[in-house]
Amino acid sequence: MSEKPIILAELEIAQQKALALLAEIQDEEPLQAWKREYLGKSSTVMSAFSSIGQQSKEFRPLVGQVANQVKQALEAALEERARIVTEAALTRKITDERVDVTLPGRQPITGGLHPQTLVLRRIFSIFAEMGFQVYRSRDVESDEHNFELLNIPAHHPARDMWDTFHIDQPGVVLRTHTSPGQIRVMREQAPNPIRAILPGMCYRYEQISSRSEIQFNQVEVLAVGKNITFGDMKGTLNGFVRRLFNADVRTRLRPSYFPFTEPSAEMDVECFVCAGKGCSVCKGSGWLEIMGCGIVHPAVLKNGGYDPEVYSGFAAGMGPERISMLLHKIEDIRYFWGNDARFLEQF
Amino acid sequence: MKIPLSWLKDYIDLDLSLEELARTLTMVGLEVEVINVIGLPLPENTGRQEFKFTGLAWNPEKFIVAQIDEVMPHPDADRLTLCRLHDGIQEWVVLTGAPNLFPYKGMGTLEQPLKVAYAREDAILYDGHKPGYELTKLKRTKIRGVESFSMVCSEKELGISDEHEGVIILDSDAPTGTPLVDYMGDAVIEVAILPNMIRDASMVGVARELSAVTGKPLKVPSRKVTSTGPKIDDLAAIEINDPNLNPRFVLGLVQGLSPKPSPYWVQRRLRLAGMRPINSIVDATNYVMLETGEPLHAFDYDVLIQRAGGKAPTIITRAVTKGENLTTLDDVERPLDQHTILVCDTAGPLSLAGIMGGLESEVTETTRNVLLEGASWNFINVRRTSSRLHLNSEAGYRFGRGVHPALASWAVDLGLERMAAWSGGTIAQGLVDNYPQPPLDPLVSISVQDVERKLGVTIPAKQIAVILTRLEFVCKVSGDVIEAQTPPHRLDIGEGVIGKADLMEEIARIYSYNNIPETNLADELPPQRNNLELANEEKIKDILAGLGLQEVITYRLTSIERETRAYLLGQTPDPENYVRLLNPIAPERSVMRQSLLASVLEVLEKNARIRERLAFFEIGSLFIQEEENNLPVEPRKLVIGMSGKRNIPIWNQKDTGNLDFYDLKGVLEELLEKLHLEAVAYQPTEHPSMHPGKTAQILVGQTPIGVLGELHPRVKQNYDFLTPAVYVAEIDLEALLPLIPLRFESQPVSVFPPVLEDIAIIVEEAVPADRVEALIRQTGGKLLADVRLFDVYRGDRIGAGKKSLAYSMTYQALDHTIESGESTALRNKIVRRLERELGAVLRDN
Numbered sequence A: 001m002s003e004k005p006i007i008l009a010e011l012e013i014a015q016q017k018a019l020a021l022l023a024e025i026q027d028e029e030p031l032q033a034w035k036r037e038y039l040g041k042s043s044t045v046m047s048a049f050s051s052i053g054q055q056s057k058e059f060r061p062l063v064g065q066v067a068n069q070v071k072q073a074l075e076a077a078l079e080e081r082a083r084i085v086t087e088a089a090l091t092r093k094i095t096d097e098r099v100d101v102t103l104p105g106r107q108p109i110t111g112g113l114h115p116q117t118l119v120l121r122r123i124f125s126i127f128a129e130m131g132f133q134v135y136r137s138r139d140v141e142s143d144e145h146n147f148e149l150l151n152i153p154a155h156h157p158a159r160d161m162w163d164t165f166h167i168d169q170p171g172v173v174l175r176t177h178t179s180p181g182q183i184r185v186m187r188e189q190a191p192n193p194i195r196a197i198l199p200g201m202c203y204r205y206e207q208i209s210s211r212s213e214i215q216f217n218q219v220e221v222l223a224v225g226k227n228i229t230f231g232d233m234k235g236t237l238n239g240f241v242r243r244l245f246n247a248d249v250r251t252r253l254r255p256s257y258f259p260f261t262e263p264s265a266e267m268d269v270e271c272f273v274c275a276g277k278g279c280s281v282c283k284g285s286g287w288l289e290i291m292g293c294g295i296v297h298p299a300v301l302k303n304g305g306y307d308p309e310v311y312s313g314f315a316a317g318m319g320p321e322r323i324s325m326l327l328h329k330i331e332d333i334r335y336f337w338g339n340d341a342r343f344l345e346q347f
Numbered sequence B: 001m002k003i004p005l006s007w008l009k010d011y012i013d014l015d016l017s018l019e020e021l022a023r024t025l026t027m028v029g030l031e032v033e034v035i036n037v038i039g040l041p042l043p044e045n046t047g048r049q050e051f052k053f054t055g056l057a058w059n060p061e062k063f064i065v066a067q068i069d070e071v072m073p074h075p076d077a078d079r080l081t082l083c084r085l086h087d088g089i090q091e092w093v094v095l096t097g098a099p100n101l102f103p104y105k106g107m108g109t110l111e112q113p114l115k116v117a118y119a120r121e122d123a124i125l126y127d128g129h130k131p132g133y134e135l136t137k138l139k140r141t142k143i144r145g146v147e148s149f150s151m152v153c154s155e156k157e158l159g160i161s162d163e164h165e166g167v168i169i170l171d172s173d174a175p176t177g178t179p180l181v182d183y184m185g186d187a188v189i190e191v192a193i194l195p196n197m198i199r200d201a202s203m204v205g206v207a208r209e210l211s212a213v214t215g216k217p218l219k220v221p222s223r224k225v226t227s228t229g230p231k232i233d234d235l236a237a238i239e240i241n242d243p244n245l246n247p248r249f250v251l252g253l254v255q256g257l258s259p260k261p262s263p264y265w266v267q268r269r270l271r272l273a274g275m276r277p278i279n280s281i282v283d284a285t286n287y288v289m290l291e292t293g294e295p296l297h298a299f300d301y302d303v304l305i306q307r308a309g310g311k312a313p314t315i316i317t318r319a320v321t322k323g324e325n326l327t328t329l330d331d332v333e334r335p336l337d338q339h340t341i342l343v344c345d346t347a348g349p350l351s352l353a354g355i356m357g358g359l360e361s362e363v364t365e366t367t368r369n370v371l372l373e374g375a376s377w378n379f380i381n382v383r384r385t386s387s388r389l390h391l392n393s394e395a396g397y398r399f400g401r402g403v404h405p406a407l408a409s410w411a412v413d414l415g416l417e418r419m420a421a422w423s424g425g426t427i428a429q430g431l432v433d434n435y436p437q438p439p440l441d442p443l444v445s446i447s448v449q450d451v452e453r454k455l456g457v458t459i460p461a462k463q464i465a466v467i468l469t470r471l472e473f474v475c476k477v478s479g480d481v482i483e484a485q486t487p488p489h490r491l492d493i494g495e496g497v498i499g500k501a502d503l504m505e506e507i508a509r510i511y512s513y514n515n516i517p518e519t520n521l522a523d524e525l526p527p528q529r530n531n532l533e534l535a536n537e538e539k540i541k542d543i544l545a546g547l548g549l550q551e552v553i554t555y556r557l558t559s560i561e562r563e564t565r566a567y568l569l570g571q572t573p574d575p576e577n578y579v580r581l582l583n584p585i586a587p588e589r590s591v592m593r594q595s596l597l598a599s600v601l602e603v604l605e606k607n608a609r610i611r612e613r614l615a616f617f618e619i620g621s622l623f624i625q626e627e628e629n630n631l632p633v634e635p636r637k638l639v640i641g642m643s644g645k646r647n648i649p650i651w652n653q654k655d656t657g658n659l660d661f662y663d664l665k666g667v668l669e670e671l672l673e674k675l676h677l678e679a680v681a682y683q684p685t686e687h688p689s690m691h692p693g694k695t696a697q698i699l700v701g702q703t704p705i706g707v708l709g710e711l712h713p714r715v716k717q718n719y720d721f722l723t724p725a726v727y728v729a730e731i732d733l734e735a736l737l738p739l740i741p742l743r744f745e746s747q748p749v750s751v752f753p754p755v756l757e758d759i760a761i762i763v764e765e766a767v768p769a770d771r772v773e774a775l776i777r778q779t780g781g782k783l784l785a786d787v788r789l790f791d792v793y794r795g796d797r798i799g800a801g802k803k804s805l806a807y808s809m810t811y812q813a814l815d816h817t818i819e820s821g822e823s824t825a826l827r828n829k830i831v832r833r834l835e836r837e838l839g840a841v842l843r844d845n
C-alpha cells in the first residue's frame, strides 16, 4: 500500500484554515474573496478534484470522497456565514439609516372643492336619507313666482322683508329666495306628494359687508302631502340640525312671519360656540338663528295646484353660508365669493 | 318697539321675572332683542343667558329718593349751588351745577321741598360729562373748596335718557328715604314687531298677548274725564271722498288749553319708549299712539277756522289731484302723486294722511284749541307714499301696515282726556265720526280635527276657545267646531281656508310651539327619482378636484366692462343680450354674467400674486336675454383656468417648468375618460378669447362640447397676470351632460404575457398626431392592448417639414400568448398602413 497522497493532508489543512478564516469574516466583500480562495478554480479543493486523475488508483476514490466532504463542509459553512453577514449588514443598514423627518415632504398636486359645495352636499345628503330630492330652478324669476304666487302681492307690507333687484324687463326680478321653486315644483308634481330640497343662488339689494352679501345661497325644504303636520316639521328639522351640528344640540322654534307659511317659525339652535352662555357669535343671546320655517300657506298650496282642504305641508329655508360661518368660525361672508386660494384651500 | 315695563304694567298684572317675561314675549312672536334695565337688578349670572341685557342697576343702598329743602348759593362760584338735602336718615349739603335748581337759589327753606334722585358716596352710575354711557364710581373730592361725595342725579347719570341739562325733579308725592329702584326702577324691553303683528306696536297690544298666555286679565284703558264743553256737532264736519282710501274719520275737540311740559312721568315714559317729549299736546297724541297703536293728529283749531273764513271747518279727505304740493311739518315742500291721500279743508291740503301733518295747521306754543284727528287709511296708499317720499314716521309705520278703524274713536277719546289733563282746557261733547266702511271682521270656523291635521296635536275645543277668547275673539263652541268672530282691532284674519290658517297660527302661538310634540314624517313618500344633472355636475367637480384643480364660486352679478376684458376687441357678447339690473348696487355689479370665463379669469388674476401654480374651475350659470319680455335662458357652463408653474419647486423637487396647453389637455382627457365618454376628438378652432394657433374644439362623436386653448396674448394683456401664459377651457354642460352614459362596461384583464415594442415613424408636419394614433389602433385591433406616444422629434436628422413620432406598443391577447411571429406580422401590417395612408416612413436608427 502506497503512502497516502499529500493532497489529503493539504485538504485537511485547507479546511481548518478556511473555516478559521471564515469565522472572522463580517462583510460581503471578504466573503466573496474567501469564496474565490477556498472554493474557486485554483482552490485546494478544486485542485484536489482535478488532481484525482494523477493519484494512484487505490486512492482515487478516497481523494474524491475527502475533497467532496471538504467542499460540502466549506459550502455549508459559507452559506451559514453568508446568512450571518447579510443579516448583520441589514441590521447595520437599519441602524445607520436616518432621514430628517422634520424636512418638508414632496408636495403632491392637490385640488379641492369650494366650501359651499361641501356644505350643500352635507345638507343634501342628510335630507336625501329622509326621502327629499334636489330640485333646482332659475335665478332670474318673474315677480309672479318670486312674490305674487307666494302670497306676497304688490305693495304688501311683507315686501319690505326683501330688498329686491329688479331687471329692466317689466315684472322680472333676481330671485330673493329659493321659494319660487316651491311653486315650480308643486305645479310639476301635483297631486303627488312632495319632498324636495331647493338650493340656489339668491340676490338681495344690500350693502356688502362682513355680515351681508348681495348674492347668497339658500336651501329651501318643502314637504307636501295629505298628513303633514307642524309636529312633522319639528321632527324633520330637528333631525336635520342634530345631524348637521351634533346629536344633543338644543333647539327652539319661536313664532315668526313669512307670507308663504302659516304658522311660521324661526328655528334657533343653542350656540355651540359658548354652549348657550352668550358670546359675540350669538350676540349674547345664547341662541343662533338657523332657519325660517312654517306650514305652507293655503294660498300657496292652491297656487301650486293642491287643495288646501286636503293637502298640507311645511317649508323651511336656510342659508348655507351662515351654516358654514358658524361651523368654521368664518368671520367675513365676503370670503365666499372672494375666492382667495388661501381661504379656499383650508376646506 | 321699546316697551317700558312700568307702562306695560298699567294694562296687566305681571309677576314674571324680566327673563321669564322676555321668554314669554319671544314665544308669542314678539322677539326680544335687548332688555335695558333702568335701575332694576340685572339677572344673576347663571352661566346660561337667553337674552341680552344692558343698562344700570341702582343699588338700593346708594340711590335714594331725597328732598331738597333749600338751594343755597355757592360762596365762590356762580354756576354752582349748595343744596340742603334730607335722605330720610339725615341732612346733607350737596354741591350741584344743575341749571334747573337756580330758580330756587336763595329762596330760603322751600315750602314745597324738591324731590330728587340722590346718589350716595360709592354709588356706581354713568358719567354725565362724558359722551356715551361710561360707568363711574362716586368718590369724595373737593370742588372749589367744598367737599363733595354724593350727588343729585340727572336722567343720563341714571341711564334713563341722554338728558343731562338738569337734575330730575320727581313728582312731589315721591316718598323721601325710599330706595330709588323701589320708587321708579324700570326696564325697557325692546321687541321686534313682525309685519303681520302691527296691532302689537302698542302697549295694549303687547299686554293682550301676555294676557292670552298668562290668563291674567287685560285692563283696557277708557276715558274717565267727562266732556263739559259745547256739543261738537256744529263745530266741525267731515267729508270722505273715497271710503276705500279712508274708511273712517273721527274728530274731537279740546278748547282753552295751553301747551306746557308734560308731567315728568309722561316725559319719562315717552323717552323710554324712544320718543322725544315736545309739549303736553303733542305728547298726548304720541302717548296714546304708543298706548293703543292708533296714531292721532292734532290740528290748531283756530288756524282751521281762519282758513274757513271764520266758519266751522270741514275736513275733506281725498286722493291727490295732479300737481299738488304740501309743506309738511318738517318744513319740506313735497311733490305728491295720485296714490297719496290728503287731509284737506275747504282751503286746501292740511296733511299727508296717515304719515305727517302739514306745517300751517301744526300745534304751536300759542295753540289754545285743538281739533284731534283719529282715522283709518288704506295701507297700500300710505306705504306707497311714505316709500316714495322716503318719509318714515311712527304714524306711517303703523298705518302702512294696517290699523283697524275701530281704534279711532277709542284713541281720540283717550287723547282728549290726556290732553285736557295735561294741558288744561275742556272737552267738547261728543265726536264727529264718519265711518262709511267698517271692515268685515271675518267669522271663521275651525275644528279640533283641523288643528290636529295641521299641527299634529289634539287640543280640546274648549281649550282652543279659551285661547281665542283671551285674544278677544268671540267664540261659539259646538262639539268639535269653534266659530270665532274676529275682534275689532285686527285686520290680519282672512276668511274661509285662509282664516283657518290664520287662527291656526294664533292657536299654535299661544299654545306654544314648544308644546307641540316632535314627530317623524309618516306621510306617503313621493316617487323617487335621481337628479342626474346635479349628480353629473358633482361628479365632474370631484374628478377635477382629484386632478389638482380648486373649485371656485364667483359673483353672477358683474358689469359689461368686466366681461369685455375677457374678449378680443369687437368680439364681446352682444350687449343686447345682457340681463340688466334696474337698481344695481354699484356699476361693477350691474348685469348678470354672460361669460363664466371672465369670472374665472378674475379669480386667476386675483390669485396670481398669491400662488405660483394656478388651477381653478367653476361650474355655474350664464344669463342670456334672448328675447324681449321673456325670462332669460340660464345655460350651465364649466370653465377651467390654469397658469403658472406645473409644480411648486421645493428642496427635493425640481422646477418642472410652466403649465402648458398639454397640461390642460391632459386634464380634459382625464375628465372625459373618467366620465366614460367615447369618440372624443380635438380639432383646431377659433374662439374670441383664445390664441388662434393654440385652440381646440372638443368633440364627443359629432357633438361639440367646448373648447380649450391658450388665452389670447392680447386678451391676457387686459389682466394683471405675472405668469407667462394662461390656459382655459370652456365646456358647455348643456351639451356634455346628456352624453354621459348612465352605465359603462369594464374591460377584462389578460393573464397572458404582453409583447412590448417601440416604433418610430416619420410623417409630414401637417399630419395630425391623433390621426396617426387612430390608424395604429384601428389596424392593431383587439391584439393591440395599448399605444403610447412617447417622443416627438423634429430636426435635421429627418429633414425640414417633417416630424418623427415614437410609439410604445403593447400587444396582448385575452386568450393566448402572442408569439413573436404574430406580433411581427401585426407590426408590419400597422407600418404598411401608415406608409400607405399617411406616407409615413419607418424610422430606424
Ligand SMILES: [Zn+2]
Residues within 6 Å of the ligand: A271, A272, A273, A274, A275, A276, A277, A278, A279, A280, A281, A282, A283, A284, A286, A287
Ligand atoms: Zn354664543
